[in-house]
Amino acid sequence: MSSSDQGLTALATPPRCIADFCLVPIGTPTASVSQEVAQVQRLLKKSGLKYSMHSAGTTVEGSWDDVMRVIGQCHAMLHERGVVRIQSDIRVGTRTDKKQGFKDKVEAVEKLLKDNE
């Protein structure tokens, strides 16, 4: 293996990311998913990461590894509680030009909307 190969394999994941995930249990007896979503919120609270629930998912911010681990733990927790299949959609963004939390993103847009009223 060349040193450039080793470089890629050892490449560190991003120190910061904002991820928004929407988790769907499959093959559950009812069409309601609110029980599962509530359990996910409890796990996120314990994680210590900054997060925010909205009607179409939950936004989390932190290092790439921390954020992805906690989403994986949500899957694992629901499997433990008997859900045999889970599908999540994750939108994840990383940037190197500035540190931006998920609240800053909404504020930037709201400022623009106000300025042009």
Add this chain to the structure above:
Amino acid sequence: MSSSDQGLTALATPPRCIADFCLVPIGTPTASVSQEVAQVQRLLKKSGLKYSMHSAGTTVEGSWDDVMRVIGQCHAMLHERGVVRIQSDIRVGTRTDKKQGFKDKVEAVEKLLKDNE
């Protein structure tokens, strides 16, 4: 064409849906997307549909056709303003068991979290 084929082709799209979309312009000079997101919010306001912006996208509810048309119009509007390529991620849900708006979904989870505190 058999009558069953005609049935499928003429099938009406769902009368209600909740969609959450995250639109990303590609090949723009800057890494900021807040200008584009603000323009999307203005177009949504004019559409008359119920919508709500959050840090990872915008949630809209209405008939399938109305919701998908307005998201398509967001693409068309940004193309008109010079963005040559746009990618959106849309999470869309439909259900026949009950009428549920996007605010009801959050309230259902919050109620569960409160009950179990």
Add this chain to the structure above:
Amino acid sequence: MSSSDQGLTALATPPRCIADFCLVPIGTPTASVSQEVAQVQRLLKKSGLKYSMHSAGTTVEGSWDDVMRVIGQCHAMLHERGVVRIQSDIRVGTRTDKKQGFKDKVEAVEKLLKDNE
């Protein structure tokens, strides 16, 4: 309403798009979704649109309205067959700089990979 407002509301959706969708039935008795995915493939075949199934979804190309209508019809068809709740994730792209089909995208990448071998 000003004439510019009317312009936005009447804005045509894009004449071409490539969409990739992954449909998930919720509250079905089993964790298998292959029956539903097969029914979706049959409906797509009848639509006359160009499409291609892969393990994580189905890619369709056509006008924005045609593509979104057929995905909505997939939801409607499965609701008719008794699925009470359906969630889809749709990745949709539009561009004005060139006409590119979904096969062209893969070929462009494969060419780059070959050139640099």
Add this chain to the structure above:
Amino acid sequence: MSSSDQGLTALATPPRCIADFCLVPIGTPTASVSQEVAQVQRLLKKSGLKYSMHSAGTTVEGSWDDVMRVIGQCHAMLHERGVVRIQSDIRVGTRTDKKQGFKDKVEAVEKLLKDNE
């Protein structure tokens, strides 16, 4: 912290998952993303994980941690090459009822389509 809290925090992520991701660079000079996608394919090849590219993304299978790390490394690699902002959409599925690779999913649907012809 109660022992049940500790249990949640230490929860292992799923041993297997199938993820499909679509990575989009933001703020790049051109609307083409094929260079970036080609670099992602090279990194995946070196990872040793099973993967498959299609026109709307790349499917990878492996343990949750391995799969998420390699996607994070794709972001990190493109940042190193000067892309300041990257957005990915990841569809990820886990199941405990059977071991299913991404090729098996397509075959299950194709079998159904054949049986009913």
